Amino acid sequence: MxxxxxxxxxxxxxxxxxxxxxxxxxxxxxxxxxxxxxxxxxxxxxxxxxxxxxxxxxxxxxxxxxxxxxxxxxxxxxxxxxxxxxxxxxxxxxxxxxxxxxxxSASVVLAVPDDSDINEPGDLDNRRVSTEFPGLTRRYFKKIGVRPVIVPVGGACEATPSLGISDAIVDISSSGTTLRQNHLRIIDTVLKTxxxxxxxxxxxxxxxxxxxxxxxxx
The missing domain is CATH 3.40.190.10 (Periplasmic binding protein-like II)
Incomplete structure (x- = not known):
């Protein structure tokens, strides 16, 4: 059966x-x-x-x-x-x-305020970088021999420079619109994704x- x-x-x-x-x-x-x-x-x-x-x-x-x-x-x-x-x-x-x-498709980028005196990643030694990607960011800066202070954040990373929390950000960007709206300019691409x-x-x-x-x- x-x-x-x-x-x-x-x-x-x-x-x-x-x-x-x-x-x-x-x-x-x-x-x-x-x-x-x-x-x-x-x-x-x-x-x-x-x-x-x-x-x-x-x-x-x-x-x-x-x-x-x-x-x-x-x-x-x-x-x-x-x-x-x-x-x-x-x-x-x-x-x-x-x-x-x-x-x-998007890019993880390093960006600074439009009026910042920071023009390249090497200028960020001992400066503050806020990001939702602390692991990726630490590896990036270690590879290029720069030692910033990494400030992990949980969201709204693009607002942190204007709030005085950081001097730069590492964040994901697809069109760049959000960066421009927050008066930020890209100084390097950390990762293509x-x-x-x-x-x-x-x-x-x-x-x-x-x-x-x-x-x-x-």
Whole structure:
């Protein structure tokens, strides 16, 4: 006699692959659209859900802050992730960047007030630099042999020079409009970034067939 799957097993399939994607932010909507076009689709369980099903019963979605996604993937909490290259570099996580998805292109830049006497990165020795990317910023300045005071901030970085918090900022910029609105000028590009599909190295071996399938679909 053939044993049929019970309704309980249909409702609770074994998820072989978990994909972490941003819960909000500038690239969250394009990522959701890409997943839909890939054939996976997302079946939301409500506005406040952290985990959602997809049309593939072996794949689920984990919503997370973009900055946390590299570490979730590196630790194995998620097998795959979609986030910015800048987030991967900031966290320094042990992940594989499988695919540049070709959207969300931007630059992490070093900028100073229009009327500042600072004209090059070397002028920032012992000066204050505010940023939402302290890890990336420290590595950048160490590489060029400059020692500023790094001031980590949680948001509105572009406003910090006018508030007297810092002499310069390291921030992400796509069009430069926000910088111009805050009377800031770019003096160097720290990093070029875009949106990447990243993977846990162990999952790439243990779950290669399914990951290759998702990679190809995206």
């Amino acid at each position: 053939t044993k049929k799957n019970s309704p309980a097993s249909d409702r609770n399939p074994v998820f072989n692959i978990r994909i972490a994607i941003p819960n909000k932010g500038r690239i969250s909507v394009p990522i959701r659209e890409l997943i839909e076009k890939s054939g996976l689709g997302i079946i939301d369980n409500g506005d406040r859900t952290l985990i959602a099903r997809t049309r593939d019963k072996h794949v689920e979605i984990l919503y997370a802050r973009p900055i946390d996604i590299p570490e979730y993937v590196a630790s194995g909490v998620a097998d795959l992730g979609i986030t910015g290259h800048d987030m991967v570099i900031e966290r320094g996580s042990d992940v594989k960047e499988l695919l540049n998805l070709g959207f969300g 875009s949106t990447y599909l990243i993977a846990n190295p162990r999952s790439c071996i243990n779950k290669k067939e399914k990951i290759d399938e998702i990679h190809l679909a995206l």
